[in-house]
Amino acid sequence: MTSPDHPRLLLVEDDAVSAAFLGEALRALPAQVVLAGDGAAALRALDAAAFDLWLVDAHLPDGDGIAALSAMRARRPGVVALAHTAARERSVAEAxxxxxxxEVLVKPLSADALQAAVRRHLPGATGAGVPLWDDARAERALGGARHVSALRGLFHAELPGVRAEVEAAVRTGDGERLRGLLHRLRASCGFVGAARLEHAVAALHAAPDDPSALRTFLDAVEETLAAFTPVPDHG
Known part of the structure; x- marks a missing residue:
C-alpha cells in the first residue's frame, strides 16, 4: 500500500453528485482520493501516480468501464478494481x-457499504474478519434453508475438484481457464453463502499472479470444507 493509514484510491466517475458523495465517503475511511471524470483522465492519473485500488463507473463519457479497466490494467497490472453502476441487471454484474x-457496487449505496467494500479489497486485507458462511444471504437467494442445505452439499462435494483445477491453471499460467473457474466459483459461493471463500476468490481473480492471493484462496477453501454444516431447517 502507498500508505498503511491512508491508502490512495482512484475514483473514476463523471457525475458530479455521485463523485461528491463517493469521494467524501472514501476520504472518511480515511483515504487519499483522486477523481477522474472519464477513462482518459484515469489513464493520465495512472501515469502520474500509483494507487492501491480503483473504483470505476460502468458508464463513462468516453466509453464503458470494461474498456477503461482494460486500458488501465495495460498501464498498471494487478491493481484491484471495483465497478460501480446504477444498473441492477444480473447480466451487467456478471459481465x-x-x-x-x-466486486460490483450498485448505486445508490450507503457510505458504510462503500467503505466496507473498499476495506475488503485493499492490499493486505485477508478476509479473516469475513464470516465463513452467510446463512441469511443464501436463504434469500435460494428461498429457504432446505434448498441451501441441498446446494451446500453439492458445493462441498465439488469444491476439492475445483481447488485442484484452480491450482493447475495457476501452475500452467492458463489465465483464461483460471478466470473462468473463478467466475463460476464466485457465483456458487454467492448462492450458498460461502462468504469468506467468495472474498478470497475475488482477490485471486483481481491478482492471479500474486502468490499471497493464491495462498489466501487455498486457506479459505480448507476452512470452508472443514466448517461445512447443513443449514438448520426452521420451517
Missing part, C-alpha cells in the same frame, strides 16, 4: 466481474 472487476 463486469468477467472483465476483471473484483
Amino acid at each position: 463486469l466481474i468477467a472483465a476483471g472487476f473484483a
